[in-house]
Amino acid sequence: MSEPIITFDSVCKSFDIAGGDSLQVLDDISFSVGDGEFVAVLGPSGSGKSTLLNILSGLQNPTSGLLDAPSPDEIGFVFQRARLLPWRTVEQNLAITRAARAEGRRNPFQRDIADYLAAAGLSDYGGFYPAALSGGMQQRVSIARALATEPAMLLMDEPFSALDEMTARKQRAFLRDLWLKRRSTIVFVTHNVMEAISLATSVIVLSARPGRVLDHIAVDAEHPRSLTDPAVEAVYERVMGLLGVGERDRAAL
Ligand SMILES: Nc1ncnc2c1ncn2[C@@H]1O[C@H](COP(=O)(O)OP(=O)(O)O)[C@@H](O)[C@H]1O
Ligand SMILES: [Mg+2]
Known part of the structure; x- marks a missing residue:
């Protein structure tokens, strides 16, 4: 190992x-x-x-x-429910979580939010509100959101x-x-x-x-x-x- x-x-x-x-x-x-x-x-x-x-x-x-x-600020968490902010777009959901995590970081983030959306197959959906996405896509957004904090x-x-x-x-x-x-x-x-x-x-x-x-x-x-x-x-x-x-x-x- x-x-x-x-x-x-x-x-x-x-x-x-x-x-x-x-x-x-x-x-x-x-x-x-x-x-x-x-x-x-x-x-x-x-x-x-x-x-x-x-x-x-x-x-x-x-x-x-x-x-x-x-340490807790180096951890990404994904739950059973996506728990996205419904009044924010997909891209804003990622951005808000990243901004909250950026403060305590030693190193700046390596990649742009767009890279994480692309990795999750969501490039075309950054401007969508969560309610417009299927359950599976919402869960992919929550995975992209966790990964975008580069945990x-x-x-x-x-x-x-x-x-x-x-x-x-x-x-x-x-x-x-x-x-x-x-x-x-x-x-x-x-x-x-x-x-x-x-x-x-x-x-x-x-x-x-x-x-x-x-x-x-x-x-x-x-x-x-x-x-x-x-x-x-x-x-x-x-x-x-x-x-x-x-x-x-x-x-x-
Ligand atoms: N804060 C808590 N206070 C009292 N009992 C709890 C608390 N959190 C979990 N439990 C109990 O601990 C047990 C294990 O819970 P949990 O870790 O959620 O199990 P799992 O995720 O494997 O289903 C359950 O019986 C649950 O009711
Ligand atoms: Mg459980």
Whole structure:
């Protein structure tokens, strides 16, 4: 692995809840991510995936354990919903976020906003308001907006799970091609097994709450990937085994 830019060392997280009780959400999380890696964090709902990203971005503190990661102003974040400003054009949405980030930066931005719009296939849409774009395009704007701040790492929390399956497939291919070109460091949270395996250089599998790392599996397969590739199939079998999905329960594929 290249030089790690993220290291979790025995991170635990509990929340204080009603009645003086505490809810443990993450248990003894240790892993590292190398510069330029695309890591998927895969786990069932409630396993603490969003909490893990919140800790990684400095939004929340671990209850115990150590963490080494880029500082909050070097991070780009993409959420399940695009969260664009509806009264601003696409280009203005990127510009406002960039301006907010420009202050604390040591180096000026390397590329123009137009480059990020072009990379997202949105060159013709800079002057459009978000409401005029499809859900998939809005999500691409939110990815372009995050990348335009030239972050040291990009955190993505189920960015395609609110899209219909055909749109989600196109957006996954778009993100894959973008990563192949740019090799940005990405931490991508999902509960979708095939999404994780089709995109990531490695997959961290979390247990049900409290989330523990069941395994961190490298996916050594060329893009574009296919389930018929034995390397991909081996990861798929391993993940399904870890998540307790038996062969008879996989019929939906
Ligand atoms: N601020 C909070 N206070 C109390 N409980 C929380 C808080 N944030 C998350 N939780 C609980 O922690 C668990 C994990 O949440 P989350 O990280 O959102 O899981 P995931 O993203 O994997 O679905 C859930 O049971 C959730 O209700
Ligand atoms: Mg979540």
